[in-house]
Amino acid sequence: MQHTLKPMAASVSLVALAACETTGAGSTAITETVQTSLGTVRGEIVTEGDVSAYIYKGIPYAAPPIGSLRWKAPQPPAAWAGTRDATEWPNRCPQGESSMGAGGPISEDCLYVNVVTTAETADAGQPVMVFFHGGGLTSGTGNSTTYNHPKLPSQGVVTVSVNSRLGPIGYLAHPELTAEGPGSGNFGTMDLTASLEWVKNNISAFGGDPDNVTIFGESGGGYKVISQMSTPAASDLFDKAIVQSGSALVSSDMARAEAGGKSLQASLGASNLAEMRAASWQDVIAATEGAEFRPSIVVDGSVIPAPVREQFETGTHNKVPLIVGANAGESMLQTSVPDMANVHATSGGDTWTYNFTHLPIGWKEEEGCVAFHGLELTYVFGAVPNGLESRTTQFLARGGGCSIGVPEHDEVDFKVADEASKIWASFAENGDPSVPGLVDWPQYSESNDVYLDIGDPMTVKSGIAASYTAPPERD
Template sequence: MKLVSLLVAFFLLATGTAAASESPHARTQSGVVRGSSANGVDNFLGIPYAAPPVGDLRWRAPAPPVSWSGVRDATEYGNRCPAQASTNGPRSETEDCLFLNVQRPTGAKKLPVYVWIHGGGLQNGSSNQHDGSLLASQDVVVVTINYRLGVFGFLAHPGLTAEAGQSGNYGFLDQQAALRWVRQNIAAFGGDPGQVTVGGESAGGFSTCAHLASPGSRGLFRQAIIQSGSCPSTPLPQAEQNGTTVASSLGCADVACLRALPAARLVDANATASLVSGTPALPQPPDAVIRSGAFPHVPLLIGANRDEGRTFAQGFVGSTREQYEAWVLANYDSSVLARYPWPARSDQFTAAYLIGAIMTDSGSVGGIGGCSERSLVQTFTRYTRTYSYEFDHRTGPGLSPTPAGYVWGAGHAAELAYLWPSFDNGTPIAPTFNAAERRLSRDMVRYWTSFIRWGNPGWPAFPGSTFSLRAGGASVPISDRQLSAEHQCEFWG
């Protein structure tokens, strides 16, 4: 009997399943992992998908993960990638951070897979902000990933280019490594490697567009979701110039000096992060690839939030009419003042709301939202089946922190809490939902998982209408004419 029991235990490990009374196990190519279960969902957290990018591996393409013997505990999230403290999480200086998480319904067998890329401007954020249990409960396998950020993930420099023929896209290469890990390992978790959807929000949306454009991502997914994203990039020569400036600010003239710096110095470097085009990873700018139609014509779900710009306009709370008008004239011209005039009755929030509307409608923040998002949807529609949405719940709880009395509206990232119950940006949101908002969450989970399973969220594809996501079961298609009027697209072009 003892021998039989041992054989049964070995079989369970080898097949990636476990008895209901035991912790779930799965066998990856690197070794066996043990997860945990709660409410019908198995959670495998903190699984390494690449070697720690430390020492000489700093600013190199991700290397394969190190194998282990025995059973690796996978019940806690892995380290966050290095980043400054922000509303997306605490400061981290730990470069050993290339981990992913798998969440599946208990008993999963050959289910479709959703790989989620977090936002944060390519500078902050992590996979542990996103609990995929709601999505997993609807018979999909959810994978959330960390990837290198900021200077660690997107520094371009002539010395680094000389080493490998490219530089600046290390975080993006991490994402591709995670997608390859999914293709090679997800069957052990009950996922179907032939039914992978890749998606992300904000910088995760930028990344998703880049995967559509990248030769190295071909064949790694069959459809995509872009939430509040666009297709920006920086040409390699400009990115190298930016990186040289960063290196000089750190007192370094070469790569050896940069690699010798402690992580804390690099975390504090004053640098922006961008995907870099003109490299093997992104031979052409993603936006040019999309406009030309030279990308895999997979089904797409893409959209944005009604008031994206309000998230970025909080700093203008308390600004006067004179300050508002000076800001407009410094960035636009008097025609914008005529379109967005100062009202007869105003308060301390007026300038922020007006500037937020301009940012939204024009898409001036990274091409996110409004008319820029509409134009991107129209471009995709010329080549592939595309479903458009607008998150339009404008009275829900905002992300934290916000100025007292500031109405978030349907601001940037406001939709995330409806899909990912642990998404917090500092303070949990989902527990504060009222009944209508809980209904919206259930509806959105159903729409998203329908798309992940069948490539159709349950409303008509564009052109013709965009699906307006509203609380209390009030979601409804709205015409393109209505969407255009909401964001003054005739004016913005």
């Protein structure tokens, strides 16, 4: 199933530019152009190990939500003349500074996607995997070498990473916003839907199939996946979903959300919505420190027509095949996995569950080190050893009882990364994560409480809830 793009190969659908440039470590990057519905973009080739892919950074999927467009539904982006450079990370959306690190400057002009593909022709029809980054709806970015690594695309999929509005810029509800129209509290949710609309209209130019789209996300990104499963506007924009270490099926009623918005207004010292819009994004973010504001999916009767749990329990959500799981060391998140699996399966949705237990050999030998929050991303994206070296992984390692510094890794890590990315790609391709010769992963149901233990070897076991309360077995 793996596809390796030869760095010097000309593509039928991707018009090669004359220039060829050499980057560090002896790798060669060949810039390539793609015609989207709004204009031409020029990306480059990224090579990691024995796999290469085209990457296109910072493609706009909506107009910059600045000035009068702050706290408005995303608007269509403007077309451009000439060729747009797509070789630099776009802006991150407004957020506080984090020790986890990220790529790109911060600006409200941040509604961009990054695309990675190994497809050689526009009619390749490869499955599409759209990734929503984590960060608890308050931080993070899709601008990551892990999320845009060529390994997962080399399994025959096109990946898209999304930047969307966060925190009070993306999830503010306020009585004046409610009076303006639908969407109060759900601007970030609407951004994600707009990114999926861009995929529907443009991904075929990158060799992707617009009618075979999987959305997946980790942590806060898993909650973003839930938001898209709960908004009717996204009902025909994706076909499968993966929630990795996500949230419970929770949402906020409008009264509580508006109270949080008014608390933010008071902390900002603004007398009305107009003054809030005139404030700098830095001041808006800073005002959260003194406010009772928590970003959430907000039940506004339109974007989110009913509480999330109610939608899932009644089967009125966007019911698509779903993988849901967490990592062995995530005690605070693990109760949501069997709950979501039960609710989705009971409503008639195809469901699979997993517990990620693998650790690199250097951490496996440490007392108290467990598969911590976010560790599976390195393996799902096939980003060994890059993902282990990232500041985000190093930051999260502290919480997992693991030492700081790149752990010793071996061929087993590359094996697990290859297998995990194959499984995710198989699910994206046909809605079944089983891979012949690797693993036969049965569906979860109330009467068949099975899950995949993602480690070495990949093993199907029973009792997903108990697996999170018992310490993982070490090989």
